[in-house]
Amino acid sequence: MIAELEAQRRIIDDIIKEQPAMLDSYRSKILEIELMYCKIYLAVEDAPNLKKHLDEAAKFYTDDSFSSTVIAYNFSWAGYYYITKDWDKCFPQFELTLSAFKGTQPMYEMDIRRIMGDAYADAGRYKEAAETYRVAVLKCDSINKATLRMNEETVQANYRIQKALLEKEIGAKRFWQIAVGGVSLFVILLVGGVLRVSRIYRELAKSEREMRESYAVVQAADKMKEVFLHNITNEISVPLHSVVTLSDSLCQRNDLTMEEQQEYSAVIRRNAEKLIDLIFNILDLSRLESGMMKFNVQEYDMVQLCTDARMQAELQEGISVQVDFLTDLHTQLVQVDTVRFMKLLSSVLMSPKGRREPYAVQYMLDYKSIDELRIVVTNSPLLMDVENERECEIQHAINRLYLEAFQGSYQLCEEDGKQLIIITYPIKSFS
Known part of the structure; x- marks a missing residue:
């Protein structure tokens, strides 16, 4: 540098x-x-x-x-x-x-x-x-209170939207039910319509069952958000x-x-x-x-970005670190938000704050396909921090959502007894 x-x-x-x-x-x-x-x-x-x-x-x-x-x-x-x-x-x-x-x-x-x-x-x-x-x-x-209030308002807004959509769907179904009922009545008058009545009944029962299933999905999503907010509140309140x-x-x-x-x-x-x-x-x-995150996208060398991440990890104060970066690439320009991608690499390479044990981590950069890069991280400290499991889950979620926003991917897996993080990132430009 x-x-x-x-x-x-x-x-x-x-x-x-x-x-x-x-x-x-x-x-x-x-x-x-x-x-x-x-x-x-x-x-x-x-x-x-x-x-x-x-x-x-x-x-x-x-x-x-x-x-x-x-x-x-x-x-x-x-x-x-x-x-x-x-x-x-x-x-x-x-x-x-x-x-x-x-x-x-x-x-x-x-x-x-x-x-x-x-x-x-x-x-x-x-x-x-x-x-x-x-x-x-x-x-x-x-700021924490404002964030929690914003999340609560988001949950409430999502609930109101889902409720409005459900009511709209029920109204539309009622309209069609009335229309079908009128047509069915005409058919009944023509052909005796016993079978038609039975079919209408089955359709109504199916619609009700689908409506209940949709409502259950909405309730489950709201419950998951409530549990997340509760867990985050506990994580914040202790420190x-x-x-x-x-x-x-x-x-x-x-x-x-x-x-x-x-x-x-x-x-x-x-x-x-x-x-x-x-x-x-x-x-x-x-x-x-x-979808409100703003990115500062520019053209940058991915090889240099990975090299800078290794230097930053090795410069951690008071920690003995061995970081091996392996690649056969000399340079590869991509469209990337350098600050956010450097933060992602640091999260998988650097030891969490408060931990001072020595560690060794290895990561490799190569081509997954003609238009996609792959970074494989072995023995990442982020996979071994059992004391801060909730914080690690949040960091994994951030990394995954960030890469998906750029049409990439973020996977956790195990191979030959080693824990791996596999990151893919597109080489071609994206809209």
């Missing part, structure tokens, strides 16, 4: 060297490249290189930049001060980052608040850390209760030892991360099921 960024920067520098007047045209692109450098070095906590590129980004940064650029710039400075433990500059920079959201991107803002809470905890300012976690959790709780309870303890009790404060902070951080991930997944699942 760094090599690609360096190549882009060299191209732009050569253009500007030949035509200095083009500097203003490429200012925002140079700033974007420098911020990508900052993101990489922030992830690996390389403070010297991070500072070098922050100083370079400062030459092209202006306050009237896009809000996403302002957020990334201020967050990179906050991360630099976090790494260097310069707390006096770190927390004001976090505040600048949060002020740049202006009410937009609430999920991203909660993630920044969680990181800010981590910084407070590392600085030994546990009360401020607890308060920051509390604010993030309360915001998350409000939410832990975070709120321990935050209250940190804020109100003065008799806690340093070890207890650190333990509480660690539990709050772990549950807050779990809660935020769960909310993100619920929102994604809801959007995919309702």
Whole structure:
């Protein structure tokens, strides 16, 4: 990734060297490249290189930049001060980052608040850390309530639609029943119609039976949605209760030892991360099921995307990971939403948060057919996380619905005693 960024920067520098007047045209692109450098070095906590590129980004940064650029710039400075433990500059920079959201991107803002809470905890300012976690959790709780309310309204709307369709169908059937009855009466007058009466009776009985079966299907679907909402509510309430309870303890009790404060902070951080991930997944699942998910589709090399996923998995902090990526392909361009597909690959390659055991995973990219790619993942951590079965089921559902939206597929199977995830993705463009 760094090599690609360096190549882009060299191209732009050569253009500007030949035509200095083009500097203003490429200012925002140079700033974007420098911020990508900052993101990489922030992830690996390389403070010297991070500072070098922050100083370079400062030459092209202006306050009237896009809000996403302002957020990334201020967050990179906050991360630099976090790494260097310069707390006096770190927390004001976090505040600048949060002020740049202006009410937009609430999920991203909660993630920044969680990181800010981590910084407070590392600085030994546990009360401020607890308060920051509390604010993030309360915001998350409000979004959770809105999500549950939206799902409830969706269930009710589906029920009303099904009821209206059923009533319409009953009305149509009644109309035809009357019409058939009139014709039957005429036939009865002509031919004695005993057999006709018997046939009409059988048809009515069949229609009633089909209507009851359709109604039972609608009731079963509604029941499944109610069970899903109930299970999700239980999954959310446990970490939410832990975070709120321990935050209250940190804020109100003065008799806690340093070890207890650190333990509480660690539990709050772990549950807050779990809660935020769960909310993100619920929102994604809801959007995919309702067809409201928006995708940013562009042409990209699938081989490079898989390579980037391997690098991201191996860069997980504090985990010994062995990821083997096997392919005979050198390049293969596809139409893909790179962010969503990278998230899908990360979910099947990376260990769930909170687990630190070493693991080894292997995945292979090849052609399934002339117009379809196949990715086979062996020993995925997502298939082995028995402690978070419900969360894994949600992630499998998200992955499956996402691939189906792009005419692909997502299958779980077992072969020669090995657990596999098989992903297919079309090479040809789609409408």
